[in-house]
Amino acid sequence: SSCWHKEIDWNLTSVPQVHAYGRVMRQPRGKLLGGSSSINAMMYHRGPASDYDEWEMLGNPGWSYKECLYYFKKAEGFNDPNLPVGHPKGPLTNRIRKPQYETFEPEFHGTEGPWQITYHHLFDSTEAFIRASVAEGVPFNKDFNGSSTLGVNRVQTFIDRHAVRSSASRAYLGPDQLLKDAKPRQDRGHVRIVYGAKIVRVLIQKRKGVKVAIGAEFLDTNHQIQRVMAVREVLLCAGSFGSPHILLASGIGPKAHPTIPHIHTLAGVGQNLQDHIGVPITFRCNSNAHTAIARGHWYQIPGVIYDYKVNGVGVLTSQASESACFVRLEDVAPEFVAREKANGTWQDRSSGPRSPHFEVIFCPTYVLHHGTIPAPDGQNYFTLSGLLLNPISSGQVTISDVVQDGKLETLIDPNYFSDPFDVRVMTEVMRFIRRIGAHMGRDPTCGPVVEAFPGEDKVPNEDEAAMQEYVKRESSAFYHPTSTCHMGPASDPLAVVDARLNVYGIDRLRVVDASVMPKLPAAHTCAPTIMIAEK
Numbered sequence: 001s002s003c004w005h006k007e008i009d010w011n012l013t014s015v016p017q018v019h020a021y022g023r024v025m026r027q028p029r030g031k032l033l034g035g036s037s038s039i040n041a042m043m044y045h046r047g048p049a050s051d052y053d054e055w056e057m058l059g060n061p062g063w064s065y066k067e068c069l070y071y072f073k074k075a076e077g078f079n080d081p082n083l084p085v086g087h088p089k090g091p092l093t094n095r096i097r098k099p100q101y102e103t104f105e106p107e108f109h110g111t112e113g114p115w116q117i118t119y120h121h122l123f124d125s126t127e128a129f130i131r132a133s134v135a136e137g138v139p140f141n142k143d144f145n146g147s148s149t150l151g152v153n154r155v156q157t158f159i160d161r162h163a164v165r166s167s168a169s170r171a172y173l174g175p176d177q178l179l180k181d182a183k184p185r186q187d188r189g190h191v192r193i194v195y196g197a198k199i200v201r202v203l204i205q206k207r208k209g210v211k212v213a214i215g216a217e218f219l220d221t222n223h224q225i226q227r228v229m230a231v232r233e234v235l236l237c238a239g240s241f242g243s244p245h246i247l248l249a250s251g252i253g254p255k256a257h258p259t260i261p262h263i264h265t266l267a268g269v270g271q272n273l274q275d276h277i278g279v280p281i282t283f284r285c286n287s288n289a290h291t292a293i294a295r296g297h298w299y300q301i302p303g304v305i306y307d308y309k310v311n312g313v314g315v316l317t318s319q320a321s322e323s324a325c326f327v328r329l330e331d332v333a334p335e336f337v338a339r340e341k342a343n344g345t346w347q348d349r350s351s352g353p354r355s356p357h358f359e360v361i362f363c364p365t366y367v368l369h370h371g372t373i374p375a376p377d378g379q380n381y382f383t384l385s386g387l388l389l390n391p392i393s394s395g396q397v398t399i400s401d402v403v404q405d406g407k408l409e410t411l412i413d414p415n416y417f418s419d420p421f422d423v424r425v426m427t428e429v430m431r432f433i434r435r436i437g438a439h440m441g442r443d444p445t446c447g448p449v450v451e452a453f454p455g456e457d458k459v460p461n462e463d464e465a466a467m468q469e470y471v472k473r474e475s476s477a478f479y480h481p482t483s484t485c486h487m488g489p490a491s492d493p494l495a496v497v498d499a500r501l502n503v504y505g506i507d508r509l510r511v512v513d514a515s516v517m518p519k520l521p522a523a524h525t526c527a528p529t530i531m532i533a534e535k
Helices: 049-057 065-075 124-135 168-173 239-249 298-311 334-343 420-441 464-474 526-534
Strands: 076-078 115-117 151-154 198-207 210-219 225-229 234-236 271-273 277-285 323-327 358-363 380-388 395-404 407-413 450-453 509-511
Touching: 049 065, 065 076, 065 526, 115 168, 124 151, 124 323, 124 358, 124 380, 124 420, 198 225, 198 239, 210 234, 234 239, 239 395, 239 407, 277 420, 277 464, 334 420, 358 420, 380 420, 420 450, 420 464
Parallel strands: 076 115, 234 509
Antiparallel strands: 151 323, 198 210, 210 225, 271 395, 277 380, 277 450, 323 358, 358 380, 395 407
């Protein structure tokens, strides 16, 4: 969150959320090379295999997990944590090994790709979370990106062997990718990057009755309109907010815009916005518990910087969200599932019995509204956030009718909690989180533990109405927007692109980003997005 509301963030927000007390929620997106991979939490998680099989079942040939796995592995430069110092691919830092949490299934990983995947820092309190989850009946998972994603463990990260973020730009535009013997690599072609370019629209021309994308128009840093023309085709990769915005601004969308010539009707542009939303519960733990707060006092900062700069270790090598558990409701809340089924209100958008309904992320610090609210005192805290992975609610992205401050505004409406079932699921997630917190309170490395926010006295488990109010007032977006230009067969009235990511009705125009996902996966969406780009 330290990267937000700066020049490297597009500083987007949602429209007021009708079903969340009119709250306006932040929607940070990376405004720099590497996009959001340069500002996110660096969690490498693909999601369950059945999610991709479902993509294919929805009418998208070639997108089964078996076919996608090749591209996941092609992109990945997984670093085997068991390799010794001195090995060509061994560790380049003095990080402390935690081998019991560094297990993996090698057949699911690639080692030669440009995107570096490693294990790095692990707080002792993170280990306590893993133990607490196991005590609550969550199975230990050997590898979230292996044969199953259900269970608990530490997460794999896109941090390289130097303990530096391996963003998409570092992975694909770094010197070792573009240069060989200090000269441009001939096998990579030419890459030209225009800094400060703000895309205005895709240029469409009619040729022999066929609409063809011929280039793009952009504003340069002097606010002058410039054009770049395509030799082969135009690839639109502006993300789940940016890509529908650009298509709409180009006259491609559900209906005519008041100030833009209408070029082509595509009903699905900007529709079907899906995102993960999470509810936090913050706990106070003992003063000796190993957390980010315990290592963040002013007198410790020189040592923390020394640890990172000299040895490549310590809290600055942590991406904060070091562990997670992925769970199905019938495994942890069977009475809730039975009640919803009996009432005829049960809904299951998961892709199958091996796809999780929700995720709990452990963060070894005080986190409310993603770090925008500071801890109330100097005490020690950790936070458990429960993410709804298969929301029923969905929304849309549109653009403003008039130009404001020299631009068309992106109007983001995730429509969080428009389906009340989502709210009821989140209250069950809160009850599960509290059970994990109770187990952590019995762990000598953390306990005693007291729920600091919201506090069981203020929002008791027995008061469903109070819990639902808390969910709607305190939940935050978790920045995994997808599906606003979703992939589908020609028979799908809302499909924007086909299985080859070609925009329907416009030749030589593709969309290549998270907006094409037919359905939001139960995953952290950076890894699936890179896979899509590779494919």
